[in-house]
Amino acid sequence: MANRVDQVFQKHVALKLIRSGLSNAELLYRFQQERQILAALDHPNIARVLDGGSTTDGIPYFVME
Numbered sequence: 001m002a003n004r005v006d007q008v009f010q011k012h013v014a015l016k017l018i019r020s021g022l023s024n025a026e027l028l029y030r031f032q033q034e035r036q037i038l039a040a041l042d043h044p045n046i047a048r049v050l051d052g053g054s055t056t057d058g059i060p061y062f063v064m065e
Helices: 027-041
Strands: 012-017 049-054 060-064
Touching: 027 049, 027 060
Parallel strands: none
Antiparallel strands: 012 060, 049 060
């Protein structure tokens, strides 16, 4: 669970990222594929992807409802 830090909007979200130290090329590829697939889905029973990117350490993440 995460919250916006800018205090402009109040919203609780789910944040998914790869644990530091556990990443390898295959895991990164699969994570990016999952992020892309979820972003393309539009169904009321599937959480929407709101944002995605990488941390300052280069760890990919995505934010969901």
